[in-house]
Amino acid sequence: MFDNLKRHFSRNIADQEGRVPPGQYVTEKFPVLHYGNVPHYTDLEKTWDLRVWGELESPAQFDFNQFRSLPTISITTDIHCVTRWSKLDTHWEGVQFKEFLHHIPALKPEAAFVVAHCDFGFTANVPLEVMMDDNVLLAYKYDGQELSPDHGFPLRLLVPSKYFWKSAKWLRGLEFLSQDKLGFWERYGYNNHADPWKEERYAE
Numbered sequence: 438m439f440d441n442l443k444r445h446f447s448r449n450i451a452d453q454e455g456r457v458p459p460g461q462y463v464t465e466k467f468p469v470l471h472y473g474n475v476p477h478y479t480d481l482e483k484t485w486d487l488r489v490w491g492e493l494e495s496p497a498q499f500d501f502n503q504f505r506s507l508p509t510i511s512i513t514t515d516i517h518c519v520t521r522w523s524k525l526d527t528h529w530e531g532v533q534f535k536e537f538l539h540h541i542p543a544l545k546p547e548a549a550f551v552v553a554h555c556d557f558g559f560t561a562n563v564p565l566e567v568m569m570d571d572n573v574l575l576a577y578k579y580d581g582q583e584l585s586p587d588h589g590f591p592l593r594l595l596v597p598s599k600y601f602w603k604s605a606k607w608l609r610g611l612e613f614l615s616q617d618k619l620g621f622w623e624r625y626g627y628n629n630h631a632d633p634w635k636e637e638r639y640a641e
């Protein structure tokens with residue numbers, strides 16, 4: 438009871454401090470949202486990989502153990518879904534995208550956009566400049582635990598500065614491009630820029 442009250446008040450303070458973008462409400466839950474099926478893996482070491490290709494010196498790939506041996510960081514951040522829920526102070530651990538770039542072949546100077554490719558063909562596009570934010574992760578732990586299958590196990594992208602649809606679950610590849618290319622929801626009429634603070638929900 439006291440905990441609930443405390444949370445209630447701290448959320449209101451958070452609102453006042455301007456942490457909740459326009460048109461959003463704060464939830465304590467962690468809703469699950471996606472199109473299509475949740476992949477289940479039996480033998481990650483044999484069946485999972487993460488590939489990078491496009492505007493870089495050469496394509497490359499990581500198997501599960503190679504990827505999991507990369508250095509990680511932990512962050513606390515707020516996330517905002519276009520369906521109007523926001524969740525404050527979420528804890529994530531994973532490989533910082535900026536750091537990840539040190540472990541793959543050099544990007545070509547033309548590289549300016551990234552498309553995240555996921556199991557079952559889902560894609561999400563993010564400008565490279567946005568990917569360079571300190572809080573962009575290739576994330577595999579949430580709240581100290583491995584991601585659940587619903588939330589993207591064994592790897593998801595985390596781009597907290599954009600509506601949450603850009604945070605692609607079940608990430609399997611990153612494509613580097615010189616030109617922007619719309620992803621799955623972006624083609625379905627969502628706003629390519631997806632800034633929750635500007636309420637960039639839908640395409641004009």
Ligand SMILES: Nc1nc2c(c(=O)[nH]1)N[C@H]1C(S)=C(S)[C@@H](COP(=O)(O)O)O[C@H]1N2
Pocket residue numbers: 467468469470471472473518519555556559587588589601602603604605606607622
């Ligand atoms: N692979 C994949 N990732 C996805 C989606 C999807 O349909 N497929 N949906 C996006 C949308 S619309 C949202 S709001 C978030 C939801 O993440 P959550 O289920 O962990 O809350 O995942 C995003 N990542």
Ligand SMILES: [Mo]
Pocket residue numbers: 470518519520601602
């Ligand atoms: Mo969403």
